[in-house]
Amino acid sequence: MAAHNELGKEGEEAASAYLSSRGYRIRHRNWHVGKLELDIIAEKDGELIVVEVKTRRNTRFGLPEEAVTERKIRRIVLATDAYVKRFAIDLPVRFDIITVTGIQPPFSIEHIEGAFLSPVW
Incomplete structure (x- = not known):
């Protein structure tokens, strides 16, 4: 596996552990x-939280959350709609971003709650 893919996998592991340690129940990963x-x-607390994880070695070329573009948001919302329908979920949905920065653990983690809203088409 390429080094950047491995770093991304480690970042998602760190984000998942971060959420679990704060009382979030992980329903699925990489769905x-x-x-x-x-x-x-x-x-958590009667809400479904969809988390986009962005992992970067450093912020030299910009903040990780800047990679969550309008196109990416639309794709996340489409996937979330499919998820909610597939599992017949009747909960409010919140979209978060977790940024993971560093070369290896322990990473710097930032949790941006309510990072974006579902766009209106």
Whole structure:
């Protein structure tokens, strides 16, 4: 596996552990529907939380959360809609971003709750 893929996998592990340690129940990780993917789907306090994880070695070329573009948000929302329908979920949905920065653990982790809203088409 390429080094950047390995770092991304480690970042998702760190993000998942971070959420679990704060009382989130992880429902799924790397859930796919067609070509769409959700990194982490969690639940806490009666909310479904969809988490996009962005891992970077450093912020030299910008902040990790800047990689969550409008196109990416639309794809996350489409995948979330499929997830909610597939599992017949009747909970409010929140979209978060977790940024993971560093070369190896312990990483610097930032949790951006309510990072974006579902766009209106």
